[in-house]
Amino acid sequence: MSTRDVPLATAASQVVDPEGFAAEWEAWHRAKDARLAAEHGFLAITGLHWLTAEPQHVPDAPGLWSTGPDGVLVELDEDTELVVDGAAVRGRHLFGVLPERGGVNAVWGDAVIEVARRGGHDIVRPRHPGHPLRTAFTGTPAYAPDPRWVVTGRYEPFPEPRPTTVGATVEGLRHVYDAPGRVTFRLDGRELGLTVFNGHTPGAFTALFTDATSGVTTYAANRDLRIDAPGPGGEVVLDFNRATNLPCAYTDFATCPLPPAENRLPLAVEAGEKIPRERGPVAG
Known part of the structure; x- marks a missing residue:
């Protein structure tokens, strides 16, 4: 099967247990905050x-x-x-x-x-x-988990990894990552895409992005979405409920990368983590 044969369709219909879905998300979010607030986090x-x-x-x-x-x-x-x-x-x-x-x-x-x-x-x-x-940390505010923000997409590898230079939350600093490819998907009736970098486990990806909520209800500079390794034909699952803040959302002592320019989504992704309380009021 060609990677282009994988449909860009929502995966929300596959979620049959909303309570279980929410409980799994809560456990994941507590664990994420616990790592952030670890003794030497x-x-x-x-x-x-x-x-x-x-x-x-x-x-x-x-x-x-x-x-x-x-x-x-x-x-x-x-x-x-x-x-x-x-x-x-x-x-x-x-x-x-x-x-x-x-x-x-x-x-x-x-x-x-x-x-x-x-x-x-x-x-x-x-x-x-x-x-x-x-x-003083009391946890990260976030949107309530909603299965509609889980979508299937398609991973499209580049012929060769592309060295990609991005800015940082520290003025004047630059980061260079090899981008192995791009993930395309459909959300709210739009065909969208994200350039991805290699993730923390073999074959997995990470996508840095912003959207119409950035600087309003979510952190202005970036959010991070981790994507598991592709399945047959390049199929991937994107769960925007698990879009997380990078450390720079909480502290000025981080050097986090900014997303590639093409990774600004032209819609409001009202899912995942919001602006930390440490950075001021959270609207919505």
Whole structure:
């Protein structure tokens, strides 16, 4: 079967148990918020610090931090210890050259000092469990789950993955991802499409998008929709009830990518997560 033989049809008719559908969504949403608010999750980050060749003190972290051709370096005070990959380190420690979108977590007491590389720059982000953003978190507001926002679509691979440069929520920063293809689908009588990036599991995808709710009831910069690996003929399922905020929706200390320009949907996707309470009023 050709990928073009897969119909662009709604999958809502396949949902026969609305109560079960809602309960499954609630469990998924609680688990997602729990990961966000984990002891050293994104809500525990107290700052975003860009490293240079000049050694600098980083608030909420020990030592002097710098970067250079050999990678990230920290020089600790005599009585200070970090635990890196299970081993205690003291004095001068070279983390080495980090891969793009990679990182290392160094444990410091009850805190974690994240050392990472984003957009070609080395950064340090301390994560403290007692950070007020984390301790005051009460969950993410969201639209009530509705089966009508579950649709089937078709994955159309590009002949070759396309290097795709997108902006970031940090001004001047750029991210480059390989886009393996595009997902097309029909929603509210319209034929639509989203360029996708590779997901967190083999064969899966992630689609960054905005829509007519962005900046009104949902976060203005982006939302993320994860899509399981295609079935026979390239068929995929898009459940917009599971459109989530990226960390930048909650904190200014994230470097989240923006969607590709073609991923603005020309309709209101009134499904999934809304603007976090931490960012102000939520309309609707």
